[in-house]
Amino acid sequence: MPIPPAPADLEGRLDAxxxxxxxxEGPLLxxxxxxxxxxxxxxxxALPIIAKGLNISRAEVHGVVSFYHDFREAPAGRHxxxxxxxxxxxxxxxxxxxxxxxxxxxxxxxxxxxxxGVTLEPVYCLGLCATGPAMMLDGRVVARVDKTRLDALxxxxxx
Amino acid sequence: MSLKxxxxxxxxxxxxxxxxxxxxxxxxxxxxxxxxxxxRNGSRGMLWLEPLVEIERDGIRHAFGPVAPGDVRAxxxxxxxxxxxxxxxxxxxxxxxxxxxxTFARVGVIDPLSLDAYEAHGGLKGLxxxxxxxGAAMIDEMKESGLRGRGGAGFPTGIKWDTVRLAEASQKYIxxxxxxxxxxxxxxxxxxxxxxxxxxxxxxxxxxxVGATRGxxxxxxxxxxxxxxxxxxxxxxxxxxxxxxxxxxxxxxYDMEVRVGAGAYVCGEETSLLNSLEGxxxxxxxxxxxxxxEGFLGKPTVVNNIISLGTVPVxxxxxxxxxxxxxxxxxxxxxxxxIAGNVKFGGLFETAFGTxxxxxxxxxxxxxxxxxxxxxxxxxxxxxxxxxxxxxxxPFGYEEFDGEGGLIGHAGVVVFDDTADMLGMARFAMxxxxxxxxxxxxxxxxxxxxxxxxxxxxxxxxVEAIPLLTDLCxxxxxxxxxxxxxxxxxxxxxxxxxxxxxxxxxxxxxAE
Ligand SMILES: Cc1cc2nc3c(=O)[nH]c(=O)nc-3n(C[C@H](O)[C@H](O)[C@H](O)COP(=O)(O)O)c2cc1C
Ligand code: SF4
Ligand code: FES
Numbered sequence: 001m002p003i004p005p006a007p008a009d010l011e012g013r014l015d016a017x018x019x020x021x022x023x024x025e026g027p028l029l030x031x032x033x034x035x036x037x038x039x040x041x042x043x044x045x046a047l048p049i050i051a052k053g054l055n056i057s058r059a060e061v062h063g064v065v066s067f068y069h070d071f072r073e074a075p076a077g078r079h080x081x082x083x084x085x086x087x088x089x090x091x092x093x094x095x096x097x098x099x100x101x102x103x104x105x106x107x108x109x110x111x112x113x114x115x116x117g118v119t120l121e122p123v124y125c126l127g128l129c130a131t132g133p134a135m136m137l138d139g140r141v142v143a144r145v146d147k148t149r150l151d152a153l154x155x156x157x158x159x
Numbered sequence: 160m161s162l163k164x165x166x167x168x169x170x171x172x173x174x175x176x177x178x179x180x181x182x183x184x185x186x187x188x189x190x191x192x193x194x195x196x197x198x199r200n201g202s203r204g205m206l207w208l209e210p211l212v213e214i215e216r217d218g219i220r221h222a223f224g225p226v227a228p229g230d231v232r233a234x235x236x237x238x239x240x241x242x243x244x245x246x247x248x249x250x251x252x253x254x255x256x257x258x259x260x261x262t263f264a265r266v267g268v269i270d271p272l273s274l275d276a277y278e279a280h281g282g283l284k285g286l287x288x289x290x291x292x293x294g295a296a297m298i299d300e301m302k303e304s305g306l307r308g309r310g311g312a313g314f315p316t317g318i319k320w321d322t323v324r325l326a327e328a329s330q331k332y333i334x335x336x337x338x339x340x341x342x343x344x345x346x347x348x349x350x351x352x353x354x355x356x357x358x359x360x361x362x363x364x365x366x367x368x369v370g371a372t373r374g375x376x377x378x379x380x381x382x383x384x385x386x387x388x389x390x391x392x393x394x395x396x397x398x399x400x401x402x403x404x405x406x407x408x409x410x411x412x413y414d415m416e417v418r419v420g421a422g423a424y425v426c427g428e429e430t431s432l433l434n435s436l437e438g439x440x441x442x443x444x445x446x447x448x449x450x451x452x453e454g455f456l457g458k459p460t461v462v463n464n465i466i467s468l469g470t471v472p473v474x475x476x477x478x479x480x481x482x483x484x485x486x487x488x489x490x491x492x493x494x495x496x497x498i499a500g501n502v503k504f505g506g507l508f509e510t511a512f513g514t515x516x517x518x519x520x521x522x523x524x525x526x527x528x529x530x531x532x533x534x535x536x537x538x539x540x541x542x543x544x545x546x547x548x549x550x551x552x553x554p555f556g557y558e559e560f561d562g563e564g565g566l567i568g569h570a571g572v573v574v575f576d577d578t579a580d581m582l583g584m585a586r587f588a589m590x591x592x593x594x595x596x597x598x599x600x601x602x603x604x605x606x607x608x609x610x611x612x613x614x615x616x617x618x619x620x621x622v623e624a625i626p627l628l629t630d631l632c633x634x635x636x637x638x639x640x641x642x643x644x645x646x647x648x649x650x651x652x653x654x655x656x657x658x659x660x661x662x663x664x665x666x667x668x669x670a671e
Contacts, residue, residue: 130505
């Protein structure tokens with residue numbers, strides 16, 4: 001599991017991130033993406049600092065973080081598995097892959113396997129709809145997923 | 160003599176191990192001491208054949224596919240000639256040959272990050288022509304082309320641009336909508352990954368026409384490869400003077416950047432998108448004011464789909480009439496149809512409007528991948544209707560689909576075989592709406608949750624809940640601010656109307 005950042009590190013890095021985005025129009029989403037790239041989630045301690053930097057309220061920042069599926073308010077597992085649930089993948093047997101992943105990891109959607117290894121998230125279309133079922137493992141897209149492929153890829157990251 | 164080999168970098172190819180194929184090609188060439196020029200192109204769109212590797216001989220490209228990394232050695236052994244994976248000259252493959260490629264003319268053909276290749280294939284001609292025209296003349300060209308928005312609503316692009324052009328403001332914006340959340344669609348992704356300069360050129364033409372000096376591409380986070388290619392292309396365009404204070408040496412300034420979305424389907428709706436771009440929650444805004452009058456940061460803004468903007472260069476290059484002369488009725492030009500789901504030959508098929516749904520599914524798509532009979536086809540994404548076989552003669556066009564109680568949306572066609580449970584699909588449509596609702600209107604936010612519960616009751620055999628579902632759909636249609644809540648009844652009601660047996664399955668058993 002990622003360790004929550006120490007307060008001093010957090011402030012230092014956040015100041016740098018805020019400075020990097022200072023001249024953007026509408027900087028909040030790029031800032032939140034940068035924060036999440038740094039720590040794997042948006043640490044609650046970061047909200048007041050971002051709010052102050054952008055001269056908006058903490059509630060406003062929290063409202064934005066909670067609106068978008070991508071932003072996590074707590075750390076995820078070491079690996080992130082996103083499986084497409086959308087129609088075109090369902091038409092190609094995607095539900096079988098969903099069930100197999102849930103069973104193997106022992107979790108439901110949004111859950112993290114017991115050893116903290118893999119977090120399972122649904123995704124609604126990866127633009128690979130002619131070669132589904134599709135998924136994304138740690139940012140890498142995989143198409144034509146079957147149970148063998150799923151098992152092999154999970155075995156790779158669990159090793 | 161060096162061997163020219165093309166291995167696509169399109170996400171659909173990468174997801175099928177194209178990176179390892181490219182590595183194997185280089186490794187094998189080294190072992191054999193063969194000089195290879197490896198080009199990473201976009202995809203030709205025949206996605207069932209990805210990774211589709213091409214070799215160029217005497218100026219003709221020959222295709223092989225689908226190539227696995229382990230096939231590469233044997234392909235070298237066969238001198239890239241007679242081999243089980245050989246498909247012949249790429250452009251002679253019937254599926255490809257049958258298309259009319261205007262928007263996608265360069266996709267899969269060139270290295271997407273070579274501006275020289277782009278120019279050698281007709282790129283920048285449109286922009287150069289536009290630079291010599293007045294804004295009003297450019298609007299006339301757009302109107303004459305008949306181009307309508309490819310994001311779903313089908314609004315005439317020229318009219319939208321003119322509103323922004325005529326608005327008085329210190330700053331105007333061009334926003335390209337690359338949120339492409341519809342299941343069954345990937346045309347925006349393929350264009351950005353395969354020919355990013357066409358989008359940059361189209362946005363620059365739009366900017367010059369309406370007097371906007373800044374642009375944004377709102378690109379969904381689910382498309383990492385497209386984000387990478389677009390960012391690179393913008394960097395190159397800036398370095399080469401296509402973007403910046405003086406576009407191609409002219410008096411016009413135009414620059415742009417990519418903004419990454421954060422996994423919200425509703426942010427494809429243009430006003431929600433603008434809120435998101437401003438760093439707010441992606442809540443839908445009431446219209447008026449139109450984004451064309453008060454858009455990004457309250458300034459006049461053109462919001463267009465990637466395919467709309469990516470089609471602008473070819474309209475200016477070849478002239479509006481050339482484009483307009485393709486098509487059917489009020490649907491002019493070509494449409495990149497995405498054939499997906501349980502289909503044998505899936506991919507991107509660009510053709511003039513007017514092809515029938517049945518031809519797309521049976522002839523071009525080759526029927527189902529599973530080999531079972533086709534049961535239903537969902538056209539236009541998660542807010543589109545399910546079509547049964549009896550409606551397969553519907554020609555692909557905005558008004559034609561509307562007339563059949565459906566919509567073409569972003570032109571995704573998703574095929575289902577006879578194992579599909581249409582009650583399950585209706586439930587999924589409601590669930591998706593509940594998950595993705597922006598929360599502003601009660602009929603959408605609460606109605607979708609009730610919809611899931613109602614479908615579950617029907618699944619348990621309570622057929623008396625069917626009228627309830629119909630009423631709920633009416634409420635959502637009438638009381639929703641945007642098409643997420645307003646059109647979710649399309650898939651739900653079409654499933655119920657055309658596949659009633661799936662809604663009565665348990666009731667019948669109970670009666671027996
Ligand atoms: C829920 C919802 C999602 C939408 N998603 C997209 C999208 O992903 N891409 C897109 O171009 N348009 C999308 N639209 C349509 C946009 O609101 C808008 O009409 C379009 O971007 C305008 O561009 P066009 O005229 O070039 O089509 C969506 C609309 C709704 C209601
Ligand atoms: S219909 Fe749904 S998504 Fe659209 S504005 Fe209303 S609540 Fe938001
Ligand atoms: S529906 Fe799964 S990738 Fe598009």
